[in-house]
Amino acid sequence: MAEHAGRRCCLGWDFSTQQVKVVAVDAELNVFYEDSVHFDRDLQEFGTQGGVHVHEDGLTVTSPVLMWVQALDIILEKMKASGFDFSQVLALSGAGQQHGSVYWKAGASQVLASLSPDLLLHEQLQPSRTLLRVPPSGISSWDVMPPGDAGKACFSISDCPVWMDSSTTAQCHQLEATVGGAQALSCLTGSRAYERFTGNQIAKLYQQNPEAYSHTERISLVSSFAASLFLGSHSPIDYSDGSGMNLLRIQDKVWSQACLGACAPHLEEKLGLPVPSCSVVGAISSYFVQRYGFPPGCKVVAFTGDNPASLAGMRLEEGDIAVSLGTSDTLFLWLQEPTPTLEGHIFCNPVDPQHYMALLCFKNGSLMREKIRDELASSSWSEFSKALQSTEIGNCGNLGFYFDVMEITPEIIGRHRFSAENHEVSAFPWDVEIRALIEGQFMAKKIHAEGLGYRVMPKTKILATGGASHNRDILQVLADVFGTPVYVIDTANSACVGSAYRAFHGLAAGTDVPFSEVVKLAPNPRLAAAPTPGASQVYEALLQRYAMLEQRILTQTRGPPE
Numbered sequence: 001m002a003e004h005a006g007r008r009c010c011l012g013w014d015f016s017t018q019q020v021k022v023v024a025v026d027a028e029l030n031v032f033y034e035d036s037v038h039f040d041r042d043l044q045e046f047g048t049q050g051g052v053h054v055h056e057d058g059l060t061v062t063s064p065v066l067m068w069v070q071a072l073d074i075i076l077e078k079m080k081a082s083g084f085d086f087s088q089v090l091a092l093s094g095a096g097q098q099h100g101s102v103y104w105k106a107g108a109s110q111v112l113a114s115l116s117p118d119l120l121l122h123e124q125l126q127p128s129r130t131l132l133r134v135p136p137s138g139i140s141s142w143d144v145m146p147p148g149d150a151g152k153a154c155f156s157i158s159d160c161p162v163w164m165d166s167s168t169t170a171q172c173h174q175l176e177a178t179v180g181g182a183q184a185l186s187c188l189t190g191s192r193a194y195e196r197f198t199g200n201q202i203a204k205l206y207q208q209n210p211e212a213y214s215h216t217e218r219i220s221l222v223s224s225f226a227a228s229l230f231l232g233s234h235s236p237i238d239y240s241d242g243s244g245m246n247l248l249r250i251q252d253k254v255w256s257q258a259c260l261g262a263c264a265p266h267l268e269e270k271l272g273l274p275v276p277s278c279s280v281v282g283a284i285s286s287y288f289v290q291r292y293g294f295p296p297g298c299k300v301v302a303f304t305g306d307n308p309a310s311l312a313g314m315r316l317e318e319g320d321i322a323v324s325l326g327t328s329d330t331l332f333l334w335l336q337e338p339t340p341t342l343e344g345h346i347f348c349n350p351v352d353p354q355h356y357m358a359l360l361c362f363k364n365g366s367l368m369r370e371k372i373r374d375e376l377a378s379s380s381w382s383e384f385s386k387a388l389q390s391t392e393i394g395n396c397g398n399l400g401f402y403f404d405v406m407e408i409t410p411e412i413i414g415r416h417r418f419s420a421e422n423h424e425v426s427a428f429p430w431d432v433e434i435r436a437l438i439e440g441q442f443m444a445k446k447i448h449a450e451g452l453g454y455r456v457m458p459k460t461k462i463l464a465t466g467g468a469s470h471n472r473d474i475l476q477v478l479a480d481v482f483g484t485p486v487y488v489i490d491t492a493n494s495a496c497v498g499s500a501y502r503a504f505h506g507l508a509a510g511t512d513v514p515f516s517e518v519v520k521l522a523p524n525p526r527l528a529a530a531p532t533p534g535a536s537q538v539y540e541a542l543l544q545r546y547a548m549l550e551q552r553i554l555t556q557t558r559g560p561p562e
């Protein structure tokens with residue numbers, strides 16, 4: 001218990017798809033406390049799978065908002081029972097799964113502002129039922145209160161749409177038509193219309209449940225919803241997570257009136273004004289001071305999306321790229337001048353309000369690497385590595401495209417192989433095939449990153465994370481294709497840790513201290529691979545051929561570009 005006593009710190013929260021997680025980070029940026037509540041395991045009464053409910057239509061995906069509230073209650077009670085010294089918390093911030101939306105019912109702000117410290121949050125935010133009183137001294141006994149003060153319903157709908165939902169295609173088409181097409185919407189908001197993006201979800205709610213919409217006083221993202229719980233009032237949406245709604249003009253950081261109007265009436269007043277992601281949105285509410293012992297001056301820094309928070313946790317800097325090599329591969333880019341396209345997503349940068357970040361998702365990531373490993377390298381990563389070691393950089397001009405499921409970036413499916421003379425061939429020798437897979441995956445990443453406006457800079461570094469980042473030979477190809485050093489970093493808690501870093505940055509608010517200065521004491525990533533001399537020249541020519549052949553496949557499969 002003494003371990004957590006007297007250690008001034010910031011808290012970082014992550015309200016993700018499957019759990020609520022918290023870390024405590026001290027002034028030297030060491031993580032000294034972490035805990036989590038897993039929805040499926042610890043809140044089984046809600047019956048989620050992977051933290052969500054997939055509806056019968058197979059398209060609608062929601063999560064119960066009260067599950068998120070109850071998870072926060074559990075974590076805070078566990079921290080309290082463990083002797084965590086809340087009085088040392090200087091500030092807190094957090095992250096939420098992007099695009100999800102919470103609909104606060106008229107009157108919710110009064111409930112938020114008058115929470116009783118004798119009760120748990122979820123007992124006061126849920127519809128009226130018998131309440132449990134847990135004295136501030138902690139959970140010594142669950143005394144059942146007389147029916148008396150029943151909680152008031154605070155939410156217009158109890159099941160919130162989340163990022164896995166894909167039921168709003170009609171609303172996406174309506175939105176794009178309103179603003180002049182997919183590319184016009186992308187230039188305006190950073191992305192073409194996506195089913196999971198919040199504006200389209202709001203449009204669906206308004207069209208299918210107008211009564212719930214009319215009873216809604218405030219619409220939050222998961223991030224700003226979580227911040228509201230700590231604030232005791234509605235927290236504003238931050239620029240970075242707000243960029244995932246198809247509603248925010250990413251250049252001038254204001255709501256697009258055209259997009260708002262296309263989705264639902266009176267929407268701006270339900271959203272409130274967006275704020276810079278580094279904003280201090282207020283002090284923690286008295287509920288947390290009285291029940292848990294937070295200091296009254298504990299600052300709440302705007303919460304943001306999980307991916308922007310991860311960018312902060314990885315301490316990405318201008319020109320850097322983070323490559324998450326997981327089931328699907330995700331690229332995090334830091335951009336100064338974005339070029340919005342029909343691929344990927346441009347968000348306002350969470351730690352530098354003048355800049356941007358981008359996300360690019362490649363669905364055929366580890367899925368393909370493991371399949372080729374099983375087919376050609378006896379399911380052995382060491383055999384897989386031997387193939388990379390025994391084949392030369394540039395693979396003698398052989399190029400491959402490997403998409404066993406429909407790829408997102410770009411929309412291609414199937415396996416396509418080309419000789420040095422650009423003739424399509426049906427097979428490669430096993431070792432050539434392995435190198436063609438890895439070189440092709442990384443050349444695609446470089447080409448599509450540059451399509452979004454990314455440029456490798458002299459100080460650029462690549463931060464690799466995820467399962468495949470444990471294979472040094474794969475990272476060597478990544479370093480060679482990009483011509484930049486590759487570092488590895490543990491990102492298990494990147495959204496939480498990034499949120500704690502952002503809380504520290506919020507403490508310096510108004511002093512113009514850059515985020516990089518605030519986090520300079522954080523552990524540095526480890527160098528894993530440096531580019532091979534001469535590799536850049538080989539890939540400079542190969543990249544041009546790869547881009548040309550990718551266009552050839554696209555034309556063959558979907559006709560000439562519009």
Ligand SMILES: O=C(CO)[C@@H](O)[C@H](O)CF
Nearest residue numbers: 017097098099163306307
């Ligand atoms: O939809 C996504 C990003 O656009 C996902 O990464 C969610 O943020 C995961 F929670």
